[in-house]
Amino acid sequence: MTEFIVITSGKGGVGKTTSSASIAVGLAKHGKKVAVIDFDVGLRNLDLIMGCERRVVYDFVNVIHQECTLKQALIKDKRYENLHVLAASQTRDKDALTKEGVERVLNELKDEGFDYVLCDSPAGIEKGAFLAMYFADRAIVVVNPEVSSVRDSDRILGLLSSKTRRAETGATPVMQHLLLTRYNPARVVAGDMMSIDDVKEILGIEVLGVIPESEGVLAASNSGVPVILDEASNAGLAYDDAVARLLGQTRAMRFLDAPKKGILSRLFGS
Amino acid sequence: MSRALPSFEPVGELKFGQVGIANLRLKSLDDDLLAQELRQKLETAPQLFQRAPVVLDLSHLPQLPDAERVRAVLATVRASGMLPVGLAYGTSENEALARALDLPLFAKFRAAYESTAAAPEAAAVVANVAAAPPRATPPPPSAARGAAGMLQALPVRSGQQVYARGSDLVITAVVGHGAEVIADGSVHVYAALRGKAIAGAQGDTSARIFCQDFQAELVSVAGHYRVLEDIPADLRGKPVQVWLEGEKLLLARLGP
Ligand SMILES: Nc1ncnc2c1ncn2[C@@H]1O[C@H](COP(=O)(O)OP(=O)(O)OP(=O)(O)O)[C@@H](O)[C@H]1O
Ligand SMILES: [Mg+2]
Numbered sequence: 040m041t042e043f044i045v046i047t048s049g050k051g052g053v054g055k056t057t058s059s060a061s062i063a064v065g066l067a068k069h070g071k072k073v074a075v076i077d078f079d080v081g082l083r084n085l086d087l088i089m090g091c092e093r094r095v096v097y098d099f100v101n102v103i104h105q106e107c108t109l110k111q112a113l114i115k116d117k118r119y120e121n122l123h124v125l126a127a128s129q130t131r132d133k134d135a136l137t138k139e140g141v142e143r144v145l146n147e148l149k150d151e152g153f154d155y156v157l158c159d160s161p162a163g164i165e166k167g168a169f170l171a172m173y174f175a176d177r178a179i180v181v182v183n184p185e186v187s188s189v190r191d192s193d194r195i196l197g198l199l200s201s202k203t204r205r206a207e208t209g210a211t212p213v214m215q216h217l218l219l220t221r222y223n224p225a226r227v228v229a230g231d232m233m234s235i236d237d238v239k240e241i242l243g244i245e246v247l248g249v250i251p252e253s254e255g256v257l258a259a260s261n262s263g264v265p266v267i268l269d270e271a272s273n274a275g276l277a278y279d280d281a282v283a284r285l286l287g288q289t290r291a292m293r294f295l296d297a298p299k300k301g302i303l304s305r306l307f308g309s
Numbered sequence: 310m311s312r313a314l315p316s317f318e319p320v321g322e323l324k325f326g327q328v329g330i331a332n333l334r335l336k337s338l339d340d341d342l343l344a345q346e347l348r349q350k351l352e353t354a355p356q357l358f359q360r361a362p363v364v365l366d367l368s369h370l371p372q373l374p375d376a377e378r379v380r381a382v383l384a385t386v387r388a389s390g391m392l393p394v395g396l397a398y399g400t401s402e403n404e405a406l407a408r409a410l411d412l413p414l415f416a417k418f419r420a421a422y423e424s425t426a427a428a429p430e431a432a433a434v435v436a437n438v439a440a441a442p443p444r445a446t447p448p449p450p451s452a453a454r455g456a457a458g459m460l461q462a463l464p465v466r467s468g469q470q471v472y473a474r475g476s477d478l479v480i481t482a483v484v485g486h487g488a489e490v491i492a493d494g495s496v497h498v499y500a501a502l503r504g505k506a507i508a509g510a511q512g513d514t515s516a517r518i519f520c521q522d523f524q525a526e527l528v529s530v531a532g533h534y535r536v537l538e539d540i541p542a543d544l545r546g547k548p549v550q551v552w553l554e555g556e557k558l559l560l561a562r563l564g565p
Contacts, residue, residue, distance in 0.1 A: 190467055193485040197466025241503070243464050243483045 041149040043156050045175040046218075047199075049191030051162030053183045054220035057256055059159035060088040061267035061275070062179070065282030067122035068267075071154040074113065076144075077127035078171040079161035080135055086126040089116065090263020100128035103140030109147050118268070123153075133167040141170050164198060174204055177214040179247060183221045184233040189241055192217070196242065216247035218281060223252040224297035235295065248281030250274050251294040330415070331358070332397060332532065333386065334366040338374060340385045347389035359390050364415045366397035373402050376409040383410075458494070465490055465504065472510070486526065495519065505529075506551075514553050519563065523549035533558045 046059045056079070063075035076099055077085035086092040097112035102125070116122035125144075128135065148156050160171035172178060178199050182192040199213045200206055206213070219235055226232040235249055255272030259265060267278040273294045280290040335343070351358045363386060367373055374382070379396075386393045395413040396403060407414045458477035465471050465480065467487035472478075478492035481499045488504035490496055493511045498520035509516030509531035518528050523544045527536050530553045541560070548563040 190486055193467040194487070196464070197469045197485075197488075200463060200466070201469070240501075241483075241485070 041153050041156060042176050043145060043158065043174050044177045044179060045158045045160055045172040046179045046181060047160040047168060047172055047195055048162065048181040048188070049164060049168075049195040050183070050188045053181050053188055054218075054250070054256075055162075055181045056084045056088055056159050057260065057266065058179065058181050058218055058220060058250070058278070059085060059157050060265040061278040062282055062285070063089075063122060063124075063155075063157050064116075064119065064265045065267050065278060066155050066157075066285070067116070067119035069282065069286060070121065072121045072152060073155045073157065074123045074125060074148050074153050075157040075159060076125040077159050078136070078167050079159065080127045080131055080133050080167060081129065082161065083127035083129045085159050086114070086124060087263065088260050088265060089124050091116065091124055091126075092263070095126045098126045098128040099144070100131050100135045102144055103136060109144060109151075133161070133165065136167060136170050138170060138173065142174065145174050164194065168195075169198075169202060172199060172203055172213075175199070175213050176205070177216070179216050179218050180242075180244075181218050181220055182238060182242070184219060184223075184227065184235070184238055186233070189233065189238055193242060196244065215244050216285075217242060217244055218247050218250065220250040221252045222249050222294070224295060228297050235292075246292075247284055248277055249292055249295060250277045250281070330394065331361055331363045331391070332366050332415075333363050333391075333393075334369050334397075335382070336369050338370065338378065338382070340381060343382070344385050344389060347386065347391065351390050361391050362394040363391045364395050364397050365393055366399075367403060367406075368397065368399045373400070373406065376406060379406060379410060458497070459492075461490070467504070475511075492516070507534075508551070509553075516553075518551035519549075521548050522546055528558070528560065530558060535560070 046055050046062070048055050056077075059075055063073050066073045075085065075089070077083055078099075079085070080100060083098070086095050091114045094114050097107040099112065101107045102109050102112045112125055113123040114126065116124065145156060158171040158175065161167040180192050180195055182188050196215060199215060203213050205211065217238065219238060222235070223232055227234045235246060239246055251273045253266075253272055253274035255269050256266050256274050259269055259272070259275075266272055266275045267282070269275040277294055280293065283290050365379070365382065365386070367379070383393045395415050396407045396410070398414050404414060458479045459473035461471050461478065461480040462482060464482040465484045465488040467485045470489040470491065471480070473492040473494065475493050477494035477497065478490055479497045479499075480490060483500045484490050484498055484502045484504045484506070486503045489507065490498065490502075490504065491507040491510050493509065493513060493516070495517045496506045496508045496519070498506065500520075501522035501524055502520035503524040503526065505527040506518045506520070506525055507529040508518045512531050514531040516530055518530065523546065524540060525537055527534055528551045529535070530551060533553055533556065535558050544560060544562060549560060550563045551558065551560050553559070
């Protein structure tokens with residue numbers, strides 16, 4: 040059984056691609072056969088964060104337009120051979136995606152025996168975002184603890200329950216999870232960020248994980264190593280927990296409290 | 310590159326909405342006074358009325374004006390900042406007038422004309438925005454409506470709209486910011502109400518709004534609405550009831 044998971048948010052820059060990369064690696068670490076697809080046509084990013092940008096020959100749009108085979112376009116990860124990346128095209132625009140084309144590619148991945156296919160959605164509620172969520176079995180809604188992000192997520196949750204294949208065919212609804220990212224406990228305490236409970240109360244769905252704001256994320260992105268592989272980073276550990284929960288394990292939430300920092304670590308960060 | 314849209318997204322989605330159009334019922338023809346009144350409305354709630362679509366209801370004028378005269382009224386309305394989009398349904402002369410002006414007729418208000426004197430006041434003149442002091446003891450609600458209520462058990466998310474035509478609307482999940490829940494009868498929300506709630510959408514003045522956790526952005530009964538830029542501190546998060554008393558929209562805490 041292949042499970043299609045969309046990583047979506049509505050609002051831009053909240054951490055969808057960062058999360059897609061780390062969750063994909065996390066699932067692969069658990070031995071799952073995983074493909075992660077960049078739906079952000081024209082603004083390709085995922086390949087950079089996955090560290091395979093120099094190996095992109097064919098992309099998702101090429102496969103959709105049958106300019107190459109799926110096999111030619113799937114980039115095998117150097118760390119986990121059961122992990123594959125399908126990059127977005129940098130030169131085309133979102134109209135290059137078609138519903139039939141996306142469906143065909145997803146079906147082919149299913150036939151290839153993938154356990155999980157992650158769809159990294161572009162921001163917004165336009166065509167690219169619609170197509171990324173349309174075939175989903177499960178949705179991970181990435182949200183930052185601030186009002187506008189929460190509002191956009193609410194909108195996305197509404198679309199997930201009305202504009203997806205599952206909604207249209209009356210199948211069991213798309214399973215929905217919240218992934219709270221860039222969580223900064225100190226700022227929550229100071230009252231300039233919403234708390235996990237605030238967000239949960241407003242959106243009314245279960246929280247898959249809370250990823251702390253961490254400098255390790257930017258460093259990881261720049262070096263093409265998804266942060267989940269950085270065991271020294273709290274964000275990496277939090278992604279590891281989230282993946283375990285996705286697989287049905289129970290893990291307590293961590294990193295929810297503001298660390299009591301000494302002056303040195305306050306100066307130099309963690 | 311073809312710019313064809315995907316088949317699941319129609320080029321145009323045609324739906325009948327129920328909200329967002331104000332009804333301006335004229336009682337006399339005085340452009341200067343009208344301009345002044347509208348200006349005041351716009352000052353009280355600019356977010357609500359600025360560029361808001363408005364339907365002109367000529368039925369309460371002693372005499373139906375001619376097309377030229379109506380054009381002047383439309384210009385006055387437009388000058389106020391609101392956008393006139395059509396005429397309210399009325400007599401056949403009214404219909405001819407709409408045709409002459411090339412404006413649509415809004416049949417939404419039809420019920421008000423078809424039912425006779427006993428009918429409730431339909432979507433009255435642009436809301437009574439003034440905040441009414443909440444009363445401690447609301448009168449008991451009138452007899453139950455005929456049609457069974459519609460049940461909404463899933464959250465109503467931002468951007469979604471749920472409408473119970475001809476009945477009450479009962480919601481057992483959250484109504485998010487920017488969501489709209491509308492009923493021709495009463496609206497009952499057994500959870501947090503953060504969006505807009507509109508009861509008596511066809512003009513039933515006995516309709517009410519009930520909610521368990523009041524955080525609403527806007528409440529309206531039979532066209533009388535109130536925008537809650539700031540939620541009154543004594544109502545925030547509390548069970549609240551909203552009802553009409555004459556032309557006044559009242560809000561009060563429910564229960565002890
Ligand atoms: N937990 C975190 N701590 C610190 N920075 C983070 C964290 N998560 C994401 N970021 C940073 O936020 C920025 C946006 O992240 P990312 O590209 O993953 O977002 P996105 O939702 O995919 O954006 P887009 O909407 O543009 O696709 C990046 O610079 C990333 O490094
Ligand atoms: Mg992205």
